[in-house]
Amino acid sequence: MDDPVTMGVRVALAIGTAKIRRIERHYQQRPAEAEKEYALPSFRALSKPIREAARRFWSQRAWSEYAAVPALSQILLKGVQEKVPLGETSALTGILHDEALHTRLSQQAADALGGYLEDVPDDLAYDPYVYAAPTASTMIEALVTGGCLGETVSRALIQARVQRTTHPELRAIVARTLKDESVHVAFAWAVAERVVPTLTQPERRSLARSLEPALRGAGRSNRASTAAARSSQGKLRSMVADAGLGSCTPDEERAVVTRLFSSVLLPQLRRLAIPV
Numbered sequence: 001m002d003d004p005v006t007m008g009v010r011v012a013l014a015i016g017t018a019k020i021r022r023i024e025r026h027y028q029q030r031p032a033e034a035e036k037e038y039a040l041p042s043f044r045a046l047s048k049p050i051r052e053a054a055r056r057f058w059s060q061r062a063w064s065e066y067a068a069v070p071a072l073s074q075i076l077l078k079g080v081q082e083k084v085p086l087g088e089t090s091a092l093t094g095i096l097h098d099e100a101l102h103t104r105l106s107q108q109a110a111d112a113l114g115g116y117l118e119d120v121p122d123d124l125a126y127d128p129y130v131y132a133a134p135t136a137s138t139m140i141e142a143l144v145t146g147g148c149l150g151e152t153v154s155r156a157l158i159q160a161r162v163q164r165t166t167h168p169e170l171r172a173i174v175a176r177t178l179k180d181e182s183v184h185v186a187f188a189w190a191v192a193e194r195v196v197p198t199l200t201q202p203e204r205r206s207l208a209r210s211l212e213p214a215l216r217g218a219g220r221s222n223r224a225s226t227a228a229a230r231s232s233q234g235k236l237r238s239m240v241a242d243a244g245l246g247s248c249t250p251d252e253e254r255a256v257v258t259r260l261f262s263s264v265l266l267p268q269l270r271r272l273a274i275p276v
């Protein structure tokens, strides 16, 4: 029996199959209501340490959403270079718009909790400026890493966070983000299904090699790069999770990601005959 997160990802994958045109149309016809602002309270009733932890967590959410902008822009740039269909680049611009919106919503949440923190600390691994550097990867490598793996993992974590978030306004933001991420997951796998079958055997092997770092990092949901930073990240996330303010505990996140790789991601990649 699949758990709700795995089931949710499977539903998003099923929507994506061969439906890029539908996704493109989704962005072209999106109602203005989709851009609505979320009224956030002051959160002053919360204790200072909890507010501080939640403000830090939501600032990190903003940085990681913002990191998706350059990561997915790499797919867009390579896609134009490699002359992929306009429907795909067009849908990607809609997805980029979502990521900018998610960044803004996360910043608003951090502001309501005491103030958005501008600086990405050196010991966190999701630095948008690093993702913006030029890369030598091909479109399909950028797509499978940033889209198929990156977006599916982030969707699964967000779904797990919805279940944990009891604060209504924050829950509305997490739930809205989840809806968008489902479209991103569907898009990435639909494009992979178009492109991967056209690859030669050596190209598939090189694609599999390019995925190795991402597959090695599977289950490492705590992105801090030093042991001390990981421990303080863990405490911060547990506090935010226990207060129902948007996070899961590190153990819950690890379990979601580990299960996702074994029961969805590796089988999906192998189904596409990518030798991982």
Ligand SMILES: [Fe+2]
Pocket (backbone or CB within 6 Å): 065, 068, 098, 099, 102, 177, 181
């Ligand atoms: Fe996002």
Ligand SMILES: [Fe+2]
Pocket (backbone or CB within 6 Å): 068, 099, 151, 154, 180, 181, 184
């Ligand atoms: Fe996304």
